[in-house]
Amino acid sequence: EIVLTQSPATLSLSPGERATLSCRASQSVSSSLAWYQQRPGQAPRLLIYDASTRATGIPARFSGSGSGADFTLTISSLEPEDFAVYYCQHRSNWPPEGFTFGPGTKVDIK
Amino acid sequence: QITLKESGPTLVKPTQTLTLTCTFSGFSLSTSGVGVGWIRQPPGKALEWLALIYWDDDKRYSPSLKSRLTITKDTSKNQVVLTMTNMDPVDTATYYCAHRGSAAVMDVWGQGTTVTVSS
Numbered sequence: 001e002i003v004l005t006q007s008p009a010t011l012s013l014s015p016g017e018r019a020t021l022s023c024r025a026s027q028s029v030s031s032s033l034a035w036y037q038q039r040p041g042q043a044p045r046l047l048i049y050d051a052s053t054r055a056t057g058i059p060a061r062f063s064g065s066g067s068g069a070d071f072t073l074t075i076s077s078l079e080p081e082d083f084a085v086y087y088c089q090h091r092s093n094w095p096p097e098g099f100t101f102g103p104g105t106k107v108d109i110k
Numbered sequence: 111q112i113t114l115k116e117s118g119p120t121l122v123k124p125t126q127t128l129t130l131t132c133t134f135s136g137f138s139l140s141t142s143g144v145g146v147g148w149i150r151q152p153p154g155k156a157l158e159w160l161a162l163i164y165w166d167d168d169k170r171y172s173p174s175l176k177s178r179l180t181i182t183k184d185t186s187k188n189q190v191v192l193t194m195t196n197m198d199p200v201d202t203a204t205y206y207c208a209h210r211g212s213a214a215v216m217d218v219w220g221q222g223t224t225v226t227v228s229s
Contacts, residue, residue: 001173034215036157043206043219044149044157055217087157091214097170099147099159099216 002026004088004102012110019075021105023088028068032091035064035073038104039084047086048073075107083109112136114146114207114220121226122197128225132190132207139165139185145210146190148181150203151222158203162210163190199227 003026013019023033031051036044046055048064051071061076075082088102118130130148137144147162161181162170171179180193190207204224208216 036216038157043222044216045219046215046217049213049215049217053213089157089215097162097214098172099149099162101149101157101159103156 002029002090002092002100004090004100006086006088006102006105008105009103010106010108012108013078014110015078015080017078019073019078019082019107021073021075021086021107023066023071023073023102025069025071025090029090029092031067032093033064033066033071034089034091035062036087036089037082037084038087039081044087078107083107112209112218114209114218116205116207116220116223118205118223118225120224121228123229124198124227126197128192128194128197128201130192130194130205130207130223130225132192132220134188134190134207134209134220137209139163139183139188139190141165143212146183147208147210147216148190148192149206149208149216149219150201151206152200152203160194160205161192164210197227201225202227 005024007022033051035048038044052064085104090100114134145164148160163181178195204222206222207220209218211217
């Protein structure tokens with residue numbers, strides 16, 4: 001079973017700063033990695049899939065990179081609405097399709 | 111526009127069976143490649159995937175919860191139902207359903223429904 005680790009657990013930054021979030025898999029997941037944003041009291045929202053493809057309607061300040069076991073979500077310049085929790089997720093094809101989430105990184109206001 | 115909404119009891123007693131319904135619009139669960147999944151989130155904790163049903167009625171379950179879960183669909187009603195047996199206080203969580211699209215990710219989520227397990 002693949003385990004996802006996210007770092008740091010909490011990232012304290014100011015609006016306008018650059019955020020770099022990491023997700024590491026316990027073994028290679030190729031490019032089968034997605035990122036979700038969850039604001040307080042809201043459902044998760046898909047940001048990035050296939051490691052680097054932005055979902056529909058997601059601003060260009062969000063970008064994903066990486067392959068294999070190491071992935072990064074970058075927010076180029078934080079907007080007030082970006083302070084939230086971010087989860088990475090892997091979709092496995094074999095054995096039968098399943099989904100694994102990381103523990104999350106909280107981006108809060110410094 | 112795809113929308114999903116979860117419904118079900120807000121309070122269940124330990125050992126009872128939980129039944130949740132996801133009612134959706136904006137897509138058909140008979141379209142190839144489409145699925146609906148369930149995910150939960152205990153208070154203050156991370157997301158946990160539970161189950162997924164596909165357009166062709168194929169089903170997938172979290173290995174750790176497989177023995178307790180059943181997922182079914184009613185295409186004519188645009189609904190997906192999740193049952194979880196033998197509920198325990200640790201199952202207290204917000205339960206979400208989500209659309210699984212062609213990119214094979216959960217691309218649209220419902221608002222979630224909160225379930226508390228307590229006697």
